[in-house]
Each structure stands twice: as structure tokens, then as C-alpha cells.
Amino acid sequence: MGNVRYVTYTPDGGLDGCYLQVPQEEHIGRMIVIDESLVGSWGNYRANEARDGVELALPPTQAEPMPVVPLKVTRRQARQALLLAGLLDDVPIAIAQLDDGTPEGMKKVRMAQIEWEDSLEFERARPLVIEIAAAIGLNAEDLDQLFISAAAL
Secondary structure (H helix, E strand, O other): OOOOOEEEEEEEEEEEEEEEOOOOOOHHEEEEEOOHHHHHHHHHEEEOOOOOOOEOOOOOOOOOOOOOOOEEEHHHHHHHHHHHOOOOOHHHHHHHHHOOOOHHHHHHEEEEEHHHHHEEEOOOOOOHHHHHHHHOOOOOHHHHEEEEHHHHH
């Protein structure tokens, strides 16, 4: 057997080489003979299902971009997102639970109430936001998703 123009394929049908040579022993069983017209563009093809020819490969699908977690959202957005998540009424309860019976605990509750009631924006990285989120059952990923949802409102 003389030189042959062929491509080799992987188990999933992707092409991994193009050759003009006497077929190598390790290529036998995973090669497809092609004509000269495909030499320059063999990377755009894949093995067909029967593995006896090639077909145009579909372009790789674009992965969905990772959503960006906003650094802050408005008071309205935050409250609406909490309402839609069924958590709005849990926030005042979580704030009240910050009181540990000490004067410092009472001060912490008042500071949190002022922040909750008077903030025009809520910042994702703010320690109180993270603490209240945990108190209402949100982990970091849940809080990120809540901020993403809020920003869309």
C-alpha cells in the first residue's frame, strides 16, 4: 500500500490528525480516507456517525457567560428580590435575633435596624448583609443569586 491521504478520529468523532503517508499501524481502525480538497480545512470536520466519512463539525457552543454579581443594589431592588424569594419578612426577625442580651447586643440591633430601614443601597460585601443573609438561611452562593436577581428588577 502506498501513501494515502487520511484523517484520524477520536472516540467522540473529533478529528485529531491529517496525514499523507502509508497508514501507521496505530491509525488503522480509526482513520478515514479523504480527498485533497479537505486538506486545508480538515479541522472543521468530524467523523460521521458511521465513521466511514467526514461531516462539517458544528461550531463549539458558546458557554453561557457567568452572571456578574453586582457590588450593590438599591433598597427597592433588594426588598423586591427578598419578597419574591419569600424572605422579606424574615429580615426583621433576623435583626432582632442579633440581640444577645448585652448592651452591645442591643446597640448592634439598633445599628442593624437603622441600616435596614434607612439604607438607600445594600452592598454585597457589607458584613451586616452577610450576617443577615446567613441568619435567614442564605449561603454565599444564594446571596450572590439574590443580588443578581435584585439587579434585574
